Amino acid sequence: MNILVIGGAGYIGSHAVYELNDAGHQVTILDNFSTGLRENVDARAELVEGDVQDLTLLSRILAGNGGSDGSPFDSVFHFAALKAAGESMTDPEIYTSSNLVATMELLNMMVRHNVKNFVFSSSAATYGEPEYLPIDENHPQNPINYYGYTKLVIEQTLSWYSRLRGLRYAALRYFNAAGYDTQGRITGKEQNPANLLPIVMEAASGQRKSMQVFGNDYPTRDGTCIRDYIHVNDLATAHVRSMEYLKEKDEDLCLNLATGKGYTVLEVIKEAEKVSGRTVPYKITDRRPGDPAELVAASTRALETIGWKARHSDVSQIVESMWHIYK
Numbered sequence: 001m002n003i004l005v006i007g008g009a010g011y012i013g014s015h016a017v018y019e020l021n022d023a024g025h026q027v028t029i030l031d032n033f034s035t036g037l038r039e040n041v042d043a044r045a046e047l048v049e050g051d052v053q054d055l056t057l058l059s060r061i062l063a064g065n066g067g068s069d070g071s072p073f074d075s076v077f078h079f080a081a082l083k084a085a086g087e088s089m090t091d092p093e094i095y096t097s098s099n100l101v102a103t104m105e106l107l108n109m110m111v112r113h114n115v116k117n118f119v120f121s122s123s124a125a126t127y128g129e130p131e132y133l134p135i136d137e138n139h140p141q142n143p144i145n146y147y148g149y150t151k152l153v154i155e156q157t158l159s160w161y162s163r164l165r166g167l168r169y170a171a172l173r174y175f176n177a178a179g180y181d182t183q184g185r186i187t188g189k190e191q192n193p194a195n196l197l198p199i200v201m202e203a204a205s206g207q208r209k210s211m212q213v214f215g216n217d218y219p220t221r222d223g224t225c226i227r228d229y230i231h232v233n234d235l236a237t238a239h240v241r242s243m244e245y246l247k248e249k250d251e252d253l254c255l256n257l258a259t260g261k262g263y264t265v266l267e268v269i270k271e272a273e274k275v276s277g278r279t280v281p282y283k284i285t286d287r288r289p290g291d292p293a294e295l296v297a298a299s300t301r302a303l304e305t306i307g308w309k310a311r312h313s314d315v316s317q318i319v320e321s322m323w324h325i326y327k
């Protein structure tokens with residue numbers, strides 16, 4: 001199939017591109033390299049350097065050559081977005097443009113060019129404070145930051161476009177993406193990471209003097225927050241299977257992508273120390289506002305629909321695949 005991957009040079013997108021190429025699909029990447037890395041682009045894919053908000057360019061891509069054989073695109077994978085929850089509260093306007101306006105224009109353009117299938121990077125942030133654990137897909141969606149709100153609004157728009165325009169979509173709600181390609185093909189490190197695992201890796205490798213642990217007085221086994229970490233190769237597999245499901249079943253999907261198992265911040269740090277043989281220097285600081293004590297999710301629906309469950313997401317596998325890059 002011919003697939004357009006927007007944001008295919010980014011952290012998760014580059015892994016999805018490798019998985020698509022491995023499965024024999026023809027991939028075109030559209031990326032403006034605002035955070036993506038050239039070294040992570042799979043050479044088997046066609047690369048268009050540009051901005052998804054350039055509607056002339058987007059129209060040209062969608063109208064024309066879906067891939068090397070000139071047939072139209074079957075599906076669009078959309079990874080391009082801003083993703084820092086804290087920043088979305090201080091600079092909401094840029095989240096409005098990148099995450100809302102750009103995605104809605106993209107959907108209009110897909111409708112205009114009759115491209116029917118859309119695989120969307122949604123987020124655990126659409127749920128907000130957990131009312132029960134593990135979080136399943138029926139859990140109320142009440143985001144507590146503007147980033148999560150942008151993802152929820154796109155999910156709702158997708159549901160309308162499905163009814164009104166026959167668009168088929170998969171909204172994939174990732175929990176905490178982590179790890180690097182288990183085959184070692186993707187080696188460009190995320191710049192200025194805001195997630196725990198790359199920060200722990202930077203602290204272990206000496207790239208960062210010390211790291212902060214935000215609060216050790218939560219009602220958890222060691223007082224630090226518990227999160228559900230999902231390996232990026234597992235995410236990539238779920239994307240490809242979701243796309244196949246949309247084509248075969250002609251039904252939409254909203255899926256959690258998680259393991260159901262959580263690790264505390266200190267457990268992650270200990271694992272990194274074990275794998276690296278280094279000390280991870282850290283300081284306990286105050287809690288951050290809006291950080292729930294525990295976030296873990298059930299992915300039963302992903303198992304039942306696309307036959308997916310995490311295979312590489314044990315914390316030791318995640319840390320090993322990252323240390324390979326950071327050491």
Ligand SMILES: NC(=O)c1ccc[n+]([C@@H]2O[C@H](COP(=O)([O-])OP(=O)(O)OC[C@H]3O[C@@H](n4cnc5c(N)ncnc54)[C@H](O)[C@@H]3O)[C@@H](O)[C@H]2O)c1
Pocket residue numbers: 006007008009010011012013030031032033034035036037050051052053078079080081082083098102121122123124173174175176177178195
């Ligand atoms: N990383 C996580 O833990 C996580 C968790 C939940 C959801 N998500 C979502 O997954 C998606 C991908 O996240 P990621 O971690 O790979 O981020 P990333 O920043 O590494 O990737 C985004 C990619 O999109 C490109 N891009 C950004 N704006 C663009 C534009 N206007 N035009 C063209 N290209 C553009 C960037 O250059 C980059 O290659 C995002 O939508 C994010 O909100 C990520």
